Amino acid sequence: MSEAQLISTIVERVVARFNEADPTKVIVGISNRHVHLTDADFATLFGYDRPVVKKYVRQHGEFAAEESVTIHGPKGSFQRVRVMGPNRSATQVELSRTDCRALGLDAPMAQSGHLSEAAPIEIEGPEGRVALDHAAIVAGRHIHMGPADAEALGLKDQDRVSVVFPGERGGRFDNFLVRVKDSYLLELHLDTDEANAIGAKTGDYVTICPR
Template identity: 80%
Template sequence: MPGTLLIDEIVERVLQRIAEADPAQTIVGISNRHVHLDDADFHTLFGYAKPTVKKYVRQRGEFAAEETVTLHGPRGHMDRVRVMGPNRPATQVELSRTDCFALGVAAPMAQSGNLAEAGPIEIEGPVGRVVKAHAAIVAGRHIHMGPDDAARLGVKDQDRVSVVFGGERGGRLDQFLVRVKESFLLELHLDTDEGNAIGARTGDYVTICDVPRRTSP
């Protein structure tokens, strides 16, 4: 809607000014459990082709969908798990470690899209089910950024950096993977376990530190 798009544009301009003033500052996004589906699995679960937009998220073109699924594991199930859109080339279920214990799912920590060692899980939709041998992961902590952000910070794609969090439970977390892509907006992602442990919330600002040193050619 035009009003929503205008608000998003204003917010993005404000965030850009903050980044220009202090390039080491980045906004936090806490990721709850969610599911990305490929076209075939989405159709099996819902009986139609594409997810319906509920709310756009910060990264361009990505959204929380109206659709939800039920996840099944050896120990139990979780209802109303949000589908994220648009559909992707491979189905991926992102869980916290606490979720894995509750479901009885053996999911490794991995970066998005790295599913070779991902754990098995069953996904139920309104009209069907799919059983995936390699879909469940605990998403590794990471920071999205565009090329301009990376240049300001002096980092490159696949670098690892540390981040300092403020607040009463604040501290420092290491091993954030830098992910650089033209379409990305600057944003740090943690799962709910990590966010709760360090007292971080979506919309907080944190400071990137320990940027890898570059040697002159």
């Protein structure tokens, strides 16, 4: 690591510590299109049991995998869509609204795991292909937080809050779903459409509006 890179890393960590001391400040994570797979679907697509870790993400135990897939809709396809691990109990494809238009899908906006109204989609891997009746969603904007974070903000699981984004294209987005769990670290998730609209990027800090 060069001296300039070391200084930059130290500055970033100091800024992160300062921001995390304020309970209203939350780090941003931008979600590009990605796929969560069940054990059975992963084995069908890849011919082995478990995804290989490429890079761990902020939430405990979750990672971007080395594996990627092709997803097919009525009008188009996307190649090299990242698989996220570990495997889950239901296969889920998370897309932006722009992605849905390109694929020809009418996917609902939904909370992760709520797939009863999810759109049909096909997923292709190097060893096989699966067709799913209810798997594709546009994930609603949300904030992960642990119980202590929620208590500090006077919030509970499934509350809705507004968030202010800084910068030239900054502004206020409403209706962020609060998701509280013991294992969660404080992190806000937006999809690429929303991030581009308001000029946000992964690693930014934004402010939860007081209730």
